[in-house]
Amino acid sequence: MKTRLGRLGANADEKDCQIISRELEDIAAKSTIPDELQERILSSAMRKAGVGMNITMNNRKEDTHNPENLNNYDYDLCGTVFECANRL
Amino acid sequence: MNDTELLELLESSPQEGLAAVIGKYSAYVYKIVYNRLVGVCAKEDIEEAVSDIFMKLYTSVSEKGAEPRSVCAYLSVIAQRHCTDVLRRQKANGQHISLDEIENIIPDEEVTADSGQIMQALKRLGEPDTEIFVRRYYLGQPVKQIALEMNMKVDTLNKRLSRGLKKLRKMLEEEGL
Numbered sequence A: 001m002k003t004r005l006g007r008l009g010a011n012a013d014e015k016d017c018q019i020i021s022r023e024l025e026d027i028a029a030k031s032t033i034p035d036e037l038q039e040r041i042l043s044s045a046m047r048k049a050g051v052g053m054n055i056t057m058n059n060r061k062e063d064t065h066n067p068e069n070l071n072n073y074d075y076d077l078c079g080t081v082f083e084c085a086n087r088l
Numbered sequence B: 001m002n003d004t005e006l007l008e009l010l011e012s013s014p015q016e017g018l019a020a021v022i023g024k025y026s027a028y029v030y031k032i033v034y035n036r037l038v039g040v041c042a043k044e045d046i047e048e049a050v051s052d053i054f055m056k057l058y059t060s061v062s063e064k065g066a067e068p069r070s071v072c073a074y075l076s077v078i079a080q081r082h083c084t085d086v087l088r089r090q091k092a093n094g095q096h097i098s099l100d101e102i103e104n105i106i107p108d109e110e111v112t113a114d115s116g117q118i119m120q121a122l123k124r125l126g127e128p129d130t131e132i133f134v135r136r137y138y139l140g141q142p143v144k145q146i147a148l149e150m151n152m153k154v155d156t157l158n159k160r161l162s163r164g165l166k167k168l169r170k171m172l173e174e175e176g177l
Helices: A001-008 A014-018 A021-030 A035-048 A067-071 A075-087 B003-012 B014-037 B043-063 B071-093 B099-103 B107-126 B129-138 B143-149 B154-174
Strands: none
Touching: A001 B107, A001 B129, A014 A021, A014 B071, A014 B107, A021 B014, A021 B071, A021 B129, A035 B014, A035 B043, A067 B003, B003 B014, B003 B043, B003 B071, B014 B043, B014 B071, B043 B071, B071 B099, B107 B154, B129 B154, B143 B154
C-alpha cells in the first residue's frame, strides 16, 4: 500500500490531482519561504522567460566585495519585477 | 488573486502573470521540490528546479495554450514530473539515490491506471486524514514536518497514518484494486 501511495507523485496526472485540489490549495496557502528565496526564484524564472533583461541595475549600488552583500547577486531584476507583482 | 484570474493574466500579460503565479505558489512548489530532491541535489539546484517548473507552466499556458482547471494541481504535476526527471538523470550519472526514491521513479503502468482511484480513496478518508496522506505520500513530507505544520503530535499523526492505511487498503480491496 505504501509503495502504491509513494508512486502517486510520479504517476498521477492533472485529472487525478484535480480530485485533491482543495487539499493542495490549503497546503499552498499555508506554505511560506523567506522573501529573499522567493526573490531569487522569481529573478531566475524571469531571466529564463527572457523578461527584464532591459532593466538596468538601478536599485542596488552596494559594494559587491562586501561579504554581507554576496547574497544580492540577482537583485538587479527583482526590484522592478516585484513592484509589478505587488501591484497585482 | 484566484486561479482563473492568474490564468487570464498569464494569457493577457504573460510576464505579469508569471510574477503573480510565483508570488502565490513559489513556497508551495519549493516544498514539493525540496521534499523530493533534498539529499540528492544541492540547495542551488533545488532553487533552479523550482524556477524551471514555473517556466514550464509559463510555456505551457502562454505559448501552448494549456487551460488547467487548477493552477495548484497543475503545478504539482509539473513539479513531480520534473523531480522524477532530475532523479532519473542523477541515477543515470551514477549518483547515489535512496532505494525509496528509486522505487518511486520506476514507471508502473498498473499504478498509473489506479492513480485516480487511489486519489478518490484518499479523498474519502476525510479531513484531517486526507491532508495528512496527501502531505505524506503525494508531497513526500516527513512526519515531523507534517505534525509541526498541522499542529499535531507526532504520535497522533502516526496513529492516523496507521489507521488510514488500513482504511485505504480496505476501500481499494472492496473496489477490486
